[in-house]
Amino acid sequence: MTTGEFDGKVVVVTGAASGLGRATALAFAAAGARLALADIDEAGLAATAATVTGPGGEAVPIVTDIADADSCASLISQAHARFGRIDALCNVAGAFRFDHAASITPDVWDRIFAVNVRGPFFLCQAALPHLTESSGAIVNVASASAFLGHAFLTHYAASKAALVNLTKSLAMEYMHAPVRINAIAPGGINTAMTATPSVPEGIDFQLLARYSPLRGSAEPEDLTDLILMLAGPRGKPFHGACLNVDRGITAG
Numbered sequence: 325m326t327t328g329e330f331d332g333k334v335v336v337v338t339g340a341a342s343g344l345g346r347a348t349a350l351a352f353a354a355a356g357a358r359l360a361l362a363d364i365d366e367a368g369l370a371a372t373a374a375t376v377t378g379p380g381g382e383a384v385p386i387v388t389d390i391a392d393a394d395s396c397a398s399l400i401s402q403a404h405a406r407f408g409r410i411d412a413l414c415n416v417a418g419a420f421r422f423d424h425a426a427s428i429t430p431d432v433w434d435r436i437f438a439v440n441v442r443g444p445f446f447l448c449q450a451a452l453p454h455l456t457e458s459s460g461a462i463v464n465v466a467s468a469s470a471f472l473g474h475a476f477l478t479h480y481a482a483s484k485a486a487l488v489n490l491t492k493s494l495a496m497e498y499m500h501a502p503v504r505i506n507a508i509a510p511g512g513i514n515t516a517m518t519a520t521p522s523v524p525e526g527i528d529f530q531l532l533a534r535y536s537p538l539r540g541s542a543e544p545e546d547l548t549d550l551i552l553m554l555a556g557p558r559g560k561p562f563h564g565a566c567l568n569v570d571r572g573i574t575a576g
């Protein structure tokens with residue numbers, strides 16, 4: 325039962341145009357939060373915001389490319405200027421693509437890291453003073469790929485492993501501050517990211533099958549209560565944790 329759990333609270337959600345970010349935004353809105361929603365996809369972001377505001381919720385869409393550090397700082401300052409406080413930051417946006425390791429260019433590598441690691445870091449950096457003031461929380465969305473060698477996803481898997489360590493390192497540095505910093509590591513989720521992935525020629529599908537969830541993929545809505553738990557008072561025992569939520573992919 326989460327309705328009203330976030331009454332009066334302000335939550336920033338990135339990746340809010342689609343998939344897990346959209347589902348997260350809708351779950352926070354249903355729990356009473358006021359929302360600053362960010363994504364690079366303007367139309368998708370507007371659709372999510374309209375779904376929140378239609379029934380009377382409060383959401384401001386802020387089109388943002390989180391690969392740009394100045395835009396990350398601007399997102400947080402716009403959210404704070406609009407609502408006067410920030411209680412949670414959920415870094416959900418992510419960039420994903422299959423590539424042969426031999427074909428990854430420096431630009432592709434840098435883009436994946438800019439979206440999956442650098443953006444979340446500079447958003448945390450900008451939000452932490454406000455979160456410390458509100459005794460708030462950060463929830464970073466990593467991936468089961470952070471914990472496995474993942475063929476054809478060298479850049480993505482390495483970036484998600486970096487995000488897990490970023491989460492733990494910030495948790496250590498802010499150990500004595502009234503803020504909680506955690507991550508989740510999902511396995512397959514039924515979203516646009518994995519619906520029609522472009523797979524380069526010559527991929528060894530036997531290697532990819534290793535990561536197929538034997539218990540099937542999750543729906544985004546299966547994961548939102550975990551994010552709300554970590555973002556709010558129910559998450560009090562968690563700091564510096566990365567919760568695996570992958571239906572057994574990393575079990576063995």
Ligand SMILES: NC(=O)c1ccc[n+]([C@@H]2O[C@H](COP(=O)([O-])OP(=O)(O)OC[C@H]3O[C@@H](n4cnc5c(N)ncnc54)[C@H](O)[C@@H]3O)[C@@H](O)[C@H]2O)c1
Pocket residue numbers: 338339340341342343344345362363364365368388389390391415416417418419420439465466467468509510511512513514515516517518
């Ligand atoms: N789908 C899966 O199987 C799966 C598994 C494990 C982890 N994840 C992670 O879950 C998170 C959500 O992904 P999803 O499955 O909902 O995918 P999705 O494609 O539905 O959503 C990702 C969102 O991130 C946004 N985005 C991408 N680059 C951006 C940028 N530079 N600035 C701002 N927004 C940007 C996209 O526009 C999109 O709306 C990601 O971090 C992803 O890595 C997904």
